């Protein structure tokens with residue numbers, strides 16, 4: 527088969543790495559890819575926004591399957607355009623991707639189908655949103671309705687913080703048209719997990735759970751990022767909880783989406799918070815998480831390409847997915863300044879020392895390579911050092927040992943990825959070794 531992966535981050539590197547291992551995969555392309563992805567796939571210089579060019583390339587290159595990594599091309603209809611050109615595509619239609627494209631739509635759907643989530647209000651003007659929070663008088667979360675690259679969510683414990691958040695989104699328009707409306711919801715307390723399930727329109731099959739660290743700094747403090755690290759499996763995800771999430775969250779959502787004329791096909795990513803009253807949905811995404819995908823892929827034993835095809839072809843009920851027993855953990859190395867302004871183009875040394883080690887994979891999130899083979903940063907989240915081990919603690923120790931070998935003074939990383947799970951097994955060597 528000839529496969530095209532769309533995207534250029536660590537998630538797409540992980541997808542390419544796994545797809546390339548499939549005996550079904552004859553040629554693998556990635557648009558636009560990055561320097562790490564170029565080891566697995568032939569990179570094609572077409573941006574994820576250039577849908578016409580992507581479709582034309584897929585036709586010319588006789589692509590059998592397109593796999594779309596990020597949300598924005600899905601929300602903007604790339605899967606529909608590929609389908610219209612007769613090309614099989616993994617990822618939901620624009621209608622179904624609206625589940626991630628509008629937080630208000632998502633919340634209304636959850637309530638309509640009795641799926642547990644936080645109480646909320648939806649507002650189109652700052653005045654009505656502020657009147658609501660004044661009357662409510664409790665810790666809340668303000669969310670821009672549309673896509674804001676993970677930055678449109680503010681946790682507010684005081685009225686002043688909440689009013690500032692509404693002004694930032696709706697008056698200063700920090701996220702552009704994503705702030706045409708806001709969702710204001712009750713702030714829930716509990717551990718969060720990212721839960722992934724495959725959906726073929728009708729059937730849903732659980733993948734697994736991952737925990738990521740969205741906050742910039744150790745101890746899960748500081749501003750939100752796209753994710754500074756991830757690990758799987760989380761200790762909190764018991765088989766009972768997984769069944770509960772499937773029964774009370776994933777399956778009713780799949781039925782609800784079909785019922786409202788937006789059947790979902792692809793990977794459904796539920797951001798779930800584990801409250802004292804049980805799991806509740808914080809958000810839905812319509813693609814794999816980044817960096818969750820990097821950790822998840824390292825645990826997947828089954829052939830990813832066959833799995834993706836079964837989703838596209840509506841054959842999910844005939845699929846069984848095997849997982850390795852081991853845990854996996856990803857430490858993101860980011861450019862200094864991220865998630866604010868950062869510079870590109872600093873040299874990263876030492877990558878050749880860590881390329882072929884057992885139980886370790888360095889997924890590139892934003893790199894380029896010059897003609898002499900040197901690597902340079904080319905993004906905010908630049909590398910995802912991913913290691914496996916019998917436990918999360920051992921995977922953590924391995925991942926941080928590799929981080930030490932990478933010579934990139936302009937980069938930084940969090941030193942406590944996996945702490946929630948690792949705290950159960952005591953202080954780790956990785957944490958003691960960190961600078």
Ligand code: GLY
Pocket residue numbers: 676738752753811814815816817818
């Ligand atoms: N790591 C969170 C996300 O991919 O949305």
